[in-house]
Amino acid sequence: MADSPNLPVDLSGVSESLLWNLYQRAAEASRRDAILRDPKAVELVRLIDYPFAEKFGKGKLGQWQALRVLCFDQQVGAFLREHPCGQVVALGEGLETQFWRVDNGQVRWLGVELPDIVELRGQLLPDEEPRQRTVACSALSEEWMEHVDASDGLLLTAQGLFMYFQPEEVHALITTCARRFPGAALVFDGVPPWFSERTLAGKMKTSGGYASPPMPWAIDAAEKDRLRALPNVAEVSDLIPPAGRGLLRGHVYPLLNRLSAVREMGLTGLPLQRLCFGHDPAAG
Numbered sequence: 253m254a255d256s257p258n259l260p261v262d263l264s265g266v267s268e269s270l271l272w273n274l275y276q277r278a279a280e281a282s283r284r285d286a287i288l289r290d291p292k293a294v295e296l297v298r299l300i301d302y303p304f305a306e307k308f309g310k311g312k313l314g315q316w317q318a319l320r321v322l323c324f325d326q327q328v329g330a331f332l333r334e335h336p337c338g339q340v341v342a343l344g345e346g347l348e349t350q351f352w353r354v355d356n357g358q359v360r361w362l363g364v365e366l367p368d369i370v371e372l373r374g375q376l377l378p379d380e381e382p383r384q385r386t387v388a389c390s391a392l393s394e395e396w397m398e399h400v401d402a403s404d405g406l407l408l409t410a411q412g413l414f415m416y417f418q419p420e421e422v423h424a425l426i427t428t429c430a431r432r433f434p435g436a437a438l439v440f441d442g443v444p445p446w447f448s449e450r451t452l453a454g455k456m457k458t459s460g461g462y463a464s465p466p467m468p469w470a471i472d473a474a475e476k477d478r479l480r481a482l483p484n485v486a487e488v489s490d491l492i493p494p495a496g497r498g499l500l501r502g503h504v505y506p507l508l509n510r511l512s513a514v515r516e517m518g519l520t521g522l523p524l525q526r527l528c529f530g531h532d533p534a535a536g
């Protein structure tokens with residue numbers, strides 16, 4: 253790959269947010285004392301012609317993003333230890349490089365993205381293994397579900413996706429997955445209500461003027477109860493990010509994160525959830 257930016261990328265709305273995630277990951281991974289290794293993300297940011305620093309700032313949220321990413325990686329790692337040949341489905345995969353961070357040489361990987369992002373991903377991060385596949389469709393459609401093979405275990409992930417959906421869309425998607433993939437698990441993140449309200453009011457802006465797209469779906473204790481009440485949802489549990497670097501993220505936040513009220517407020521990082529589907533959808 254060339255070293256100077258030579259691939260102009262022009263995205264808007266929710267799709268542009270994938271560049272924010274990529275940039276923060278790369279910012280963290282570029283540090284000597286990085287808590288996340290992600291050489292592919294660093295390489296991509298070098299390659300893409302986009303005013304990253306101008307729009308998103310200096311990457312100060314790199315560690316914040318990396319801890320969220322590491323929590324997802326830990327979940328995938330734990331799943332693969334139990335199901336080495338299992339399938340991981342990454343909904344709204346954007347330019348995530350997680351496959352290369354967690355690949356055990358056997359995992360089967362299915363990315364699901366909107367068609368224009370699949371095209372971009374094909375140029376920048378083409379599937380390299382026969383075990384990798386990307387489906388171009390909305391995560392909200394049932395089309396991608398036809399490509400799922402849960403015979404060796406199935407983990408669904410949705411990193412940085414559900415918050416952009418309407419609550420009824422999130423509920424319908426989870427209900428369909430719980431019916432179609434009994435015994436599988438779903439790992440996802442969300443935003444707390446105060447954060448959602450700020451995005452809806454257009455108040456979540458970087459110093460460079462980049463505004464977070466509206467995030468209509470938020471998660472709190474009441475929403476977790478609503479998810480628990482969906483058919484064939486057997487368990488909804490909070491995930492706790494690992495400890496990071498420095499006094500705050502290395503010591504204070506891990507202590508605070510033991511309190512569910514703190515996790516729900518989203519002040520130490522976005523709330524992360526793991527949801528398990530029951531084995532018998534007919535049992536409700």
Ligand SMILES: C[S@@+](CC[C@H](N)C(=O)[O-])C[C@H]1O[C@@H](n2cnc3c(N)ncnc32)[C@H](O)[C@@H]1O
Nearest residue numbers: 267269270273344345346365366390391411412
């Ligand atoms: C914040 S980015 C997250 C990307 C990636 N998961 C990450 O963490 O770096 C949100 C992603 O959701 C994708 N997206 C938005 N609506 C979608 C939909 N209905 N179906 C599939 N992907 C969608 C966008 O294209 C974008 O890549």
